[in-house]
Amino acid sequence: MKHNIILTKTGKSARGTIQLTGSKSECNRALIIEALSGGKVKVENISDAADAVLLAGILRKSAVITEQLAVDSPKVVVGTDEEHEIEVIDEQLDTQEQPLTTPLSPLTKTVNIGPAGTAMRFLTAYYAIGNEEIILTGSERMKQRPIGILVDALRELGAEIDYEEQEGYPPIKLKGSFEQRTRKISIKGNISSQYITALLLIAVKLPFGLELHIEGELTSRPYVEMTLAMLKEANILHTWEANVISIPNQEFATTSLHIEPDWSAASYWYAIAALSDEAELFLPGLTSYSLQGDSVITEIMANFGITSQFKDGGVHLTKEVKPIFRKIFDMKECPDLAQTVIVVCAALGHEATFTGLETLKIKETDRVLALQNELAKIGVKLIEKGQVYKLDCSEKQLPQRMYVNTYDDHRMAMAFAPLAVLIPELEIEDADVVEKSYPAFWKDLAKVGFAYRNA
């Protein structure tokens, strides 16, 4: 059941220590590496993000389920997420629903990944080289998020994959009959870096390795760098020359991968500091040499008077009210920060220009449209001019109360929540949506002077 909350804030200062959960991106990579390494690589500090918990449940229980299936029950559910009503794995053995002429293999499983895009893309590659027949599906929104570029690349490599509904979109059926046909493939780089990461993660398991040619622009590049850096921590080496990344077949080292706190989650604390008159916040565990590209939030928010000091094993944020000069923000390398930064600019009436927002339209929702709708409620326009977006704050007016629609998007809820510093009462639709990446978000807000109650 979806429920709304009323969010309020006393005073315009924010002081406290917030322990953020592990990075969803790092954790999802580490879990795939753990599974591919046959347990040689272990994950330390697993994230609480629902997407990562779901992926861990699927990967860590799949070995058990295959064993069980050989001997007993016709229907085995290996994990459910009651709040999201997601049935994680449901064995398809109910022959009554199947036409007798096309009996399903007793090992066909349906894996439902809900709204977890990264996990969807990584599992597509993971199951493509496995030997089980799997149907991979997700939420209604997931069925609108394209996967064709990755499926084409995997088919070229030698995987057998069919579309169950719409060509180019989940659900997909992975046949579990991989035979490598080539080591050299090309892939478009400008739609989602997740396709590239998915291929790089499985590369080491390909008998002939992988030579991946990235065509055109590469979007979200730091995420590809994160993948390669994490593989390197597990002893998997690569070369990256011009637009070609190569990974030969290699052995994983016996090691562990430590997950750093989530910098995308940290961005909401920067936003709160930016909208406050005073702030002294400490986020333990974050480092200046992070694998996460979203650590660039420290540089972005320096423009809004936020100083980031790395000491005591984390980052200290302090706020100084000063004029804002930077007018252009390119979000191509950090798309998950776009909502945070745009909402801060809008709330402060700072008429900035944004580029690199193209990929926002195929994420949890069309984030450009969602931003346009919600910013209109404070009289701000986000105007699209080709690839450039401009904020028009000429009619900005902060109301006494605002209803924030969240569009099944955790980042809509978290990017708009800081507005409670300036708007006396916010009603946030479907507050549990934050669980996707940051389940403790509302409880953490309550530690620094915010209050929330059910609407």
Ligand SMILES: O=C(O)C1=C[C@@H](OP(=O)(O)O)[C@@H](O)[C@H](O)C1
């Ligand atoms: O690889 C990853 O962990 C991610 C890559 C990015 O996606 P795109 O490459 O599709 O921009 C980002 O938006 C997403 O939240 C996480």
Ligand SMILES: C=C(OP(=O)(O)O)C(=O)O
């Ligand atoms: C885009 C995101 O996630 P995903 O693609 O993994 O659903 C996100 O967390 O902002």
